[in-house]
Amino acid sequence: MEYTWNVVHECMRITPPSIGGFKESTAECTFAGFTIPKGWKVLWTPHSSHMNPDYFPEPQKFDPSRFEGSGPAPFTYVPFGGGATICPGRSYVKLVILAFTHNMVTRFTLEKFIPNEKMLFGATPKPAYDLPLRIHPHKK
């Protein structure tokens, strides 16, 4: 299911399920010309690096092949964060998403009820009308 997982990665690159979080600087440092004093809170967001064309050429284009081979550079694709506090649920999530997607795609045809349904962005992204679908079993 390598290709399926690459598709899931590309979905999470374009629409990260988490907006990110706050980190506290343990020492004064500089980033992009800005000084961040010790003790300040910094909001990191996956979206900002996922849409950086230096790391993801044509960032708006849906292209699962970005994740083939060794994939993106370290700490550029971060839907689960990174370092010591990286999401401990990520392996479980992989199992659930792959099992769900495999069964849905191999057994059913999905048809969006609202073709151009918009995404709403709050704490997490959500389809505006909760993604109503018509689900048909594959013909045998």
Ligand code: HEM
């Ligand atoms: C698609 C699903 C999920 C996404 C995108 C996600 C994303 C994230 C992100 C971005 C962080 C913050 C990482 C950081 O600060 O560097 C995080 C932390 C965490 N996640 Fe997830 N998560 C997911 C599912 C889960 C699940 C299913 C569990 C538990 C079964 C889980 C448990 C946790 C915990 C406990 C932390 C805090 C880790 C710490 O601060 O040391 N997550 N997650």
